Amino acid sequence: xxELSLTRATLEARLRQIGVDRYHDKHPFHHRLHSGxxxxxxVQAWVINRWYYQSRIPMKDAAFLSRCTxxxxxxxxxxxxKDHDGGEHEGGGIRRWLKLAEGVGLDPDYVASGRGVMPATxxxxxxxxxxxxxxxxxxxxxxSLTEMFAPAIHTARIEGLLAHYSFANPTTVSYFRHRxxxxxxxVAFTLNWVLxxxxxxxxxxxxxGALTFKxxxxxxxxxxxxxxxxxxxIPPGAWRPGEGQL
Amino acid sequence: xxELSLTRATLEARLRQIGVDRYHDKHPFHHRLHSGxxxxxxVQAWVINRWYYQSRIPMKDAAFLSRCTxxxxxxxxxxxxKDHDGGEHEGGGIRRWLKLAEGVGLDPDYVASGRGVMPATxxxxxxxxxxxxxxxxxxxxxxSLTEMFAPAIHTARIEGLLAHYSFANPTTVSYFRHRxxxxxxxVAFTLNWVLxxxxxxxxxxxxxGALTFKxxxxxxxxxxxxxxxxxxxIPPGAWRPGEGQL
Numbered sequence: 001x002x003e004l005s006l007t008r009a010t011l012e013a014r015l016r017q018i019g020v021d022r023y024h025d026k027h028p029f030h031h032r033l034h035s036g037x038x039x040x041x042x043v044q045a046w047v048i049n050r051w052y053y054q055s056r057i058p059m060k061d062a063a064f065l066s067r068c069t070x071x072x073x074x075x076x077x078x079x080x081x082k083d084h085d086g087g088e089h090e091g092g093g094i095r096r097w098l099k100l101a102e103g104v105g106l107d108p109d110y111v112a113s114g115r116g117v118m119p120a121t122x123x124x125x126x127x128x129x130x131x132x133x134x135x136x137x138x139x140x141x142x143x144s145l146t147e148m149f150a151p152a153i154h155t156a157r158i159e160g161l162l163a164h165y166s167f168a169n170p171t172t173v174s175y176f177r178h179r180x181x182x183x184x185x186x187v188a189f190t191l192n193w194v195l196x197x198x199x200x201x202x203x204x205x206x207x208x209g210a211l212t213f214k215x216x217x218x219x220x221x222x223x224x225x226x227x228x229x230x231x232x233x234i235p236p237g238a239w240r241p242g243e244g245q246l
Numbered sequence: 247x248x249e250l251s252l253t254r255a256t257l258e259a260r261l262r263q264i265g266v267d268r269y270h271d272k273h274p275f276h277h278r279l280h281s282g283x284x285x286x287x288x289v290q291a292w293v294i295n296r297w298y299y300q301s302r303i304p305m306k307d308a309a310f311l312s313r314c315t316x317x318x319x320x321x322x323x324x325x326x327x328k329d330h331d332g333g334e335h336e337g338g339g340i341r342r343w344l345k346l347a348e349g350v351g352l353d354p355d356y357v358a359s360g361r362g363v364m365p366a367t368x369x370x371x372x373x374x375x376x377x378x379x380x381x382x383x384x385x386x387x388x389x390s391l392t393e394m395f396a397p398a399i400h401t402a403r404i405e406g407l408l409a410h411y412s413f414a415n416p417t418t419v420s421y422f423r424h425r426x427x428x429x430x431x432x433v434a435f436t437l438n439w440v441l442x443x444x445x446x447x448x449x450x451x452x453x454x455g456a457l458t459f460k461x462x463x464x465x466x467x468x469x470x471x472x473x474x475x476x477x478x479x480i481p482p483g484a485w486r487p488g489e490g491q492l
Contacts, residue, residue, distance in 0.1 A: 066306075069305070
């Protein structure tokens with residue numbers, strides 16, 4: 001027997017529940033970071049590895065455009081690439097992230113080289129790009145809906161960093177402030193798109209599965225970070241404290 | 247024995263020679279089109295099939311961005327997507343192509359649906375997207391250098407269409423006029439990039455091979471068009487004269 005479709009309200013509630021249950025604001029590393037308990041080495045390790053994720057987001061969105069046959073949808077989605085890459089001179093989110101790298105005492109060229117990123121970080125991020133390029137369109141779009149949960153974590157992060165770390169100032173936290181303004185427009189469009197079009201139970205489950213997958217992509221990065229730099233099991237080839245300093 | 251590298255001047259000359267030998271301005275279909283010998287059905291078939299190529303160019307450029315790890319290069323390359331897709335309201339090259347479709351008596355919604363495009367057209371275009379996503383970066387970039395040869399064919403086309411066909415007017419030929427302004431900036435950047443970085447003979451041969459491949463992508467589309475609509479062997483499922491009219 002075919003399962004009944006969810007109502008629009010139920011689908012939205014289930015999507016939001018994934019954030020409650022699984023978004024990486026629940027991860028112990030973020031509690032440690034935002035409450036001021038991270039060492040500077042742990043902060044640096046986070047900045048280096050999270051840089052890899054940030055730097056691949058425009059490639060993820062380009063992968064989406066490369067499989068999107070609807071020019072209207074492409075025209076709207078394209079702004080995401082601009083948000084992260086920015087213009088030729090000013091740059092975007094990626095350059096703001098490198099300001100944070102400098103602020104925590106890392107050579108931004110070292111961070112931007114990607115040397116020292118943990119293999120587990122790369123594997124998680126590359127799985128996301130592959131997913132967005134190859135999976136059904138609704139799933140590829142729904143995976144981005146972790147942005148529904150991002151303003152809360154960004155707000156907590158800005159407050160936590162400013163309260164607890166001397167490196168935190170308006171320049172170093174500007175990446176997060178910008179995302180507070182950028183993400184909501186993307187979320188509103190994409191959530192409506194998914195709710196409007198995921199009408200069969202199969203498509204609804206695909207959307208729910210995609211958002212779950214994306215929370216896994218984020219969580220796995222923090223697990224690897226914790227194991228490597230909090231528990232002190234740095235994998236071969238990954239950044240070691242003291243490398244890549246300004 | 248390893249083959250010697252070509253000088254910069256020789257590499258550029260060989261790239262340009264590919265245009266002389268193999269660019270699709272040499273194809274009999276273009277002679278027929280520009281000299282006013284095409285029937286309206288042949289023009290319509292060309293517009294329908296060439297639409298498919300145009301409509302996939304932003305996806306091709308997004309495929310490039312999706313594999314390009316250099317944010318500076320991404321920031322420059324991104325303008326190509328904008329040139330073709332345009333903004334949410336005005337649109338870009340693709341909407342201008344649909345003006346041409348209307349001008350030749352086709353329902354633009356039919357053309358934009360992609361129904362009726364010949365399988366051979368799709369296969370050639372999809373091979374190009376795949377090439378740009380997966381082949382080495384220099385090859386992916388060099389494949390775009392057919393734009394070196396495009397201004398001449400666009401100029402000839404604008405003149406030929408205006409001289410010979412009653413549907414031709416500033417609106418219907420605006421796609422080609424815009425490309426005259428857009429393509430040269432892309433060519434200058436990309437040609438220099440390839441000449442600066444293709445320093446080993448292996449990379450130089452990869453660039454030459456990529457440009458040759460791209461001329462094949464263009465030529466194969468016209469061969470299929472000729473076989474289908476000039477010689478009169480329309481494949482199953484492809485557009486038949488009379489369908490999709492305004």
